[in-house]
Amino acid sequence: MSENHRLFKLQDLRAKLSERGYKMTPQRKEILKIFVEHSEYHHMSAEDVYGILRESESEIGLATVYRALDLLSELGILVRVEFGDGCTRYELNTADPNVHHHHHLICVKCKKVIEFEEDLLDDLEETIAQESGFQILNHEVKFFGYCKDCQGGD
Amino acid sequence: MSENHRLFKLQDLRAKLSERGYKMTPQRKEILKIFVEHSEYHHMSAEDVYGILRESESEIGLATVYRALDLLSELGILVRVEFGDGCTRYELNTADPNVHHHHHLICVKCKKVIEFEEDLLDDLEETIAQESGFQILNHEVKFFGYCKDCQGGD
DNA sequence: TTTTCTGCAAACGATTTGCATACAC
DNA sequence: GTGTATGCAAATCGTTTGCAGAAAA
Numbered sequence: 001m002s003e004n005h006r007l008f009k010l011q012d013l014r015a016k017l018s019e020r021g022y023k024m025t026p027q028r029k030e031i032l033k034i035f036v037e038h039s040e041y042h043h044m045s046a047e048d049v050y051g052i053l054r055e056s057e058s059e060i061g062l063a064t065v066y067r068a069l070d071l072l073s074e075l076g077i078l079v080r081v082e083f084g085d086g087c088t089r090y091e092l093n094t095a096d097p098n099v100h101h102h103h104h105l106i107c108v109k110c111k112k113v114i115e116f117e118e119d120l121l122d123d124l125e126e127t128i129a130q131e132s133g134f135q136i137l138n139h140e141v142k143f144f145g146y147c148k149d150c151q152g153g154d
Numbered sequence: 155m156s157e158n159h160r161l162f163k164l165q166d167l168r169a170k171l172s173e174r175g176y177k178m179t180p181q182r183k184e185i186l187k188i189f190v191e192h193s194e195y196h197h198m199s200a201e202d203v204y205g206i207l208r209e210s211e212s213e214i215g216l217a218t219v220y221r222a223l224d225l226l227s228e229l230g231i232l233v234r235v236e237f238g239d240g241c242t243r244y245e246l247n248t249a250d251p252n253v254h255h256h257h258h259l260i261c262v263k264c265k266k267v268i269e270f271e272e273d274l275l276d277d278l279e280e281t282i283a284q285e286s287g288f289q290i291l292n293h294e295v296k297f298f299g300y301c302k303d304c305q306g307g308d
Numbered sequence: 309t310t311t312t313c314t315g316c317a318a319a320c321g322a323t324t325t326g327c328a329t330a331c332a333c
Numbered sequence: 334g335t336g337t338a339t340g341c342a343a344a345t346c347g348t349t350t351g352c353a354g355a356a357a358a
Contacts, residue, residue, distance in 0.1 A: 023312055023357050046348080061315045066348060082236050086323080087347060105288045116282060125297065128270060133302035134259045142294045143279065148287035177332050177337060200323080215340045220323060240348080241322060 009036050009077070009092075016075040027060050031068045032077065035092050042115060043081055043089040081140070083113060103140070107147040114147065163190050163231070163246075170229040181214050185222045186231065189246050196269060197235050197243040235294070237267060255293065261301035268301065 013032055014024050034052050035044070044052075046065050053060050069090050072078040078090040083106055094102075105114040125136045167186055168178050188206050189198070198206075200219050207214050223244050226232040232244040237260055248256075255275070259268040279290045 018358090021312085025313065025357070027314070059315085063316075063349075064314055067313085080238065082238055084234065084236055084242075088238075105282065105286065105290075107288075114286060114288065116286065121295075128259065128297065132259065132268065132270065133305075134261075134268065134297065134299055135301075135305050136259075136297045136299040138299070139295065139297045141275075141296075143282065143288065143290045144292045144294070145288055145290040147289075151287075151289050172333095175337090179332070179338065181339070213340085217324075217341075218339055221338080 013072075013075075013077060016077065020075070022071065027064050028068050028071070030058060030060060031065060032072060035078065035090070039092070043091040043113075045087045045089045047087070048089075079138070083142075103142065105143045105145070105147070107145070107150055112147050112149075167226075167229075167231060170231065174229070176225065181218050182222050182225070184212060184214060185219060186226060189232065189244070193246070197245040197267075199241045199243045201241070202243075233292070237296075255295075257295040257297075259297045259299070259301070261299070261304055266301050266303075 009032060010029060013028065017024050017028070030053070031049060034049055038044070038052065041048070046062065046069055049069070050060075050062050050065050053065070069078060069088075073080050073090065076093055079093045081089050081091060081104070083089065083104070102115050102117050105116060106112075107114075121139055121141065125139065128134055129136060163186060164183060167182065171178050171182070184207070185203060188203055192198070192206065195202070200216065200223055203223070204214075204216050204219050207219070223232060223242075227234050227244065230247055233247045235243050235245060235258070237243065237258070256269050256271050259270060260266075261268075275293055275295065279293065282288055283290060
């Protein structure tokens with residue numbers, strides 16, 4: 001199943017690359033693989049990915065990581081997320097429209113990021129589309145506050 | 155009315171500063187004033203503010219602008235917003251809970267930012283608080299897509 | 309082949325910091 | 334007076350870019 005998931009993602013990558021005239025390279029494959037295999041991290045920065053690559057003795061350079069993350073987002077395979085700490089993170093795009101969006105609770109004290117599922121915004125998207133003529137591709141919701149452990153005190 | 159608004163904001167600043175042992179300085183006053191007087195901009199980066207200062211022959215340095223924006227956000231007078239273009243912007247915090255939150259539609263093509271009002275998330279906030287124990291202070295919603303002018307083509 | 313990709317190092321732009329001086333309290 | 338704030342310039346950090354060689358198609 002995890003195996004199938006990875007194969008699916010790699011097929012997807014190959015298809016989307018050639019569709020737009022980009023080439024399949026071992027580096028791009030490797031970087032996507034990291035997201036599929038480290039799903040426990042949910043979101044990773046370029047440095048995070050680079051760190052994992054270095055652990056596995058990979059020779060992939062940091063600039064290549066940046067370029068690949070950029071490309072993978074452009075292809076819709078990854079999604080960019082920003083938590084306001086000045087560095088961009090990426091996560092696998094659950095492109096399946098039946099899969100609920102997930103969003104983030106960011107603790108302003110300990111900076112922990114908690115994920116939550118919701119699909120309440122679909123109605124809102126439609127309202128906005130009708131009222132403003134804006135064609136929505138994606139939305140992002142963040143809640144800032146104190147997590148359970150950081151409430152009270154200081 | 156605009157005059158009252160400014161006076162109110164400055165009183166607010168003075169109170170919040172001394173409350174925490176910070177000092178009221180002409181620089182901090184000046185920078186806050188820019189947000190009050192240029193409400194037509196909605197959100198400004200440090201460079202935006204610095205630019206306005208230089209036009210008015212002010213001698214305030216860029217580092218001071220950064221420090222003041224930081225402080226004003228910490229005091230809850232300004233709110234940080236990020237549109238993913240790698241530079242932090244700030245806007246006046248409408249601290250009044252009766253004032254609806256406003257959020258952003260960001261055109262992925264022309265980068266235009268459109269504001270919209272909504273208050274649909276209040277219910278959601280309560281649900282989250284109950285389910286996760288997270289104490290929410292603020293939320294931020296962004297929709298990415300194509301604005302009316304950028305739909306179709308390219 | 310031909311064009312795209314990579315790795316490296318240098319460049320960049322936004323933001324932060326160290327320090328001596330100036331100012332608010 | 335005393336401690337905080339300022340302005341400047343240098344430092345930092347994430348990210349981007351130019352370029353020559355390497356590798357997909």
